[in-house]
Amino acid sequence: MHSSNGSDMAKDSKNRILKIKHLRKGLAILMYARSPYWYVRLRDPIKGGYVLRSTKETSRVEAREAAEEFADTFRSKANSDHAKKKATSFEYYAKKLMSVQEGKSKWSHGDNKLLNRSKDGLICYFGKYDVSKITTGMVRDYLIHLDENRPKRLADSTKSKHTYIISKVLTLAVEDGLLNVLPVMPRQKTKDTPRHAFTDDEYRQFLKVAGECAKRGDRVRGVTITGHHAKMFRFAVHSFLRPTRGELFGLKHKDVQVRTDPSCLELNIRSGKTGKRVSVTMPIAVPLYLSTLPFNGDESPDKNDYVWMPEYPNRQTAINKARFVFDHILEKAGPWDDDRKLTPYSLRHYAFQARLRSSNGKVGHLILAKNAGTSVDQLERFYLKNMAPTKELIENLQHRE
Numbered sequence: 001m002h003s004s005n006g007s008d009m010a011k012d013s014k015n016r017i018l019k020i021k022h023l024r025k026g027l028a029i030l031m032y033a034r035s036p037y038w039y040v041r042l043r044d045p046i047k048g049g050y051v052l053r054s055t056k057e058t059s060r061v062e063a064r065e066a067a068e069e070f071a072d073t074f075r076s077k078a079n080s081d082h083a084k085k086k087a088t089s090f091e092y093y094a095k096k097l098m099s100v101q102e103g104k105s106k107w108s109h110g111d112n113k114l115l116n117r118s119k120d121g122l123i124c125y126f127g128k129y130d131v132s133k134i135t136t137g138m139v140r141d142y143l144i145h146l147d148e149n150r151p152k153r154l155a156d157s158t159k160s161k162h163t164y165i166i167s168k169v170l171t172l173a174v175e176d177g178l179l180n181v182l183p184v185m186p187r188q189k190t191k192d193t194p195r196h197a198f199t200d201d202e203y204r205q206f207l208k209v210a211g212e213c214a215k216r217g218d219r220v221r222g223v224t225i226t227g228h229h230a231k232m233f234r235f236a237v238h239s240f241l242r243p244t245r246g247e248l249f250g251l252k253h254k255d256v257q258v259r260t261d262p263s264c265l266e267l268n269i270r271s272g273k274t275g276k277r278v279s280v281t282m283p284i285a286v287p288l289y290l291s292t293l294p295f296n297g298d299e300s301p302d303k304n305d306y307v308w309m310p311e312y313p314n315r316q317t318a319i320n321k322a323r324f325v326f327d328h329i330l331e332k333a334g335p336w337d338d339d340r341k342l343t344p345y346s347l348r349h350y351a352f353q354a355r356l357r358s359s360n361g362k363v364g365h366l367i368l369a370k371n372a373g374t375s376v377d378q379l380e381r382f383y384l385k386n387m388a389p390t391k392e393l394i395e396n397l398q399h400r401e
Helices: 002-012 061-078 090-101 109-116 124-126 138-150 156-175 200-216 229-237 287-288 315-333 345-358 365-371 377-382 390-400
Strands: 018-024 029-032 039-045 051-054 256-259 264-272 274-278
Touching: 018 061, 029 061, 039 061, 039 274, 061 109, 090 109, 090 124, 109 156, 124 156, 138 156, 200 229, 200 315, 200 345, 200 390, 229 287, 229 345, 229 377, 264 287, 274 365, 315 377, 345 365, 365 377
Parallel strands: none
Antiparallel strands: 018 029, 029 039, 039 051, 256 264, 264 274
């Protein structure tokens, strides 16, 4: 009997919920027995509980509008670190940085991608924050966030790139007087991991097998290997180009000028890793390029056609197919040392080392680096670090006046 009375009391309670309408995750409107008005119930993620307020509305439609307005206002107040004016936001200064750096050699398309990535780019994460409210702890939380969104942790060198870009953005705010000093960026352990390069013997073997694969017409992942592929890999070495969409695979006929005295190609690299540049090639690149032109002298290629693997308008597809061909040739040319993983980038590394060896060390690092769109520091840390000294280099080192 007592139990029944308790149940009746619960049914008669003025606090019982008569109606509930869920609007979105964490937000609902409710009608209680005690009041003619709808109430808004909002989840407060910071405090870990719910906020309850009367909408002062008896109409469900108007109560819903009031609830949405309350939720937006509450969250805006709850996050006082958000910029009150767009001109003080991280997004504003990030876009300003991209505008300032456009076309500069030390700024790349990849830097813009770090800022603009839709899911975990810097603007997506920090964009609404007032630049003066960004702290070292927030940057550290961002780096943790990056790892949580990936099956494998980001390399420390990549994280350092993220913190470098954040510093660049906030530096503009310092210049405008919104910040007195930059927040300290979390330090990352950086360990240089130079890619492996071909040796002279390995490169000769690779080219020999590439010719054999082309002669047989080997097929791999839907691609028939031809002499075009073999020449493309040789061209990569004698042009020093990166095997990327912005360099080797972005090269169009309109970007190539044949020069004489001395014989070379002048290449207009429009969107290289370090921005725009004009590069020149070794003499062997000239006949390699000319072999891509129509045999009929009266014909000329469309200036907007790609030089290498033009049958793939989607250049990422071209890069992927080229990698399949490269790996197939590499497998046939092996076996290779398991500790040395060779990739298409290994051709560029070989190119630098071969050029320095063949010049007996007389080619200046600055000239070589500038022509290839890199820096002397990068050249020495990543491209030449594992280079074995030649007899001529040792003699130059030991030369007496």
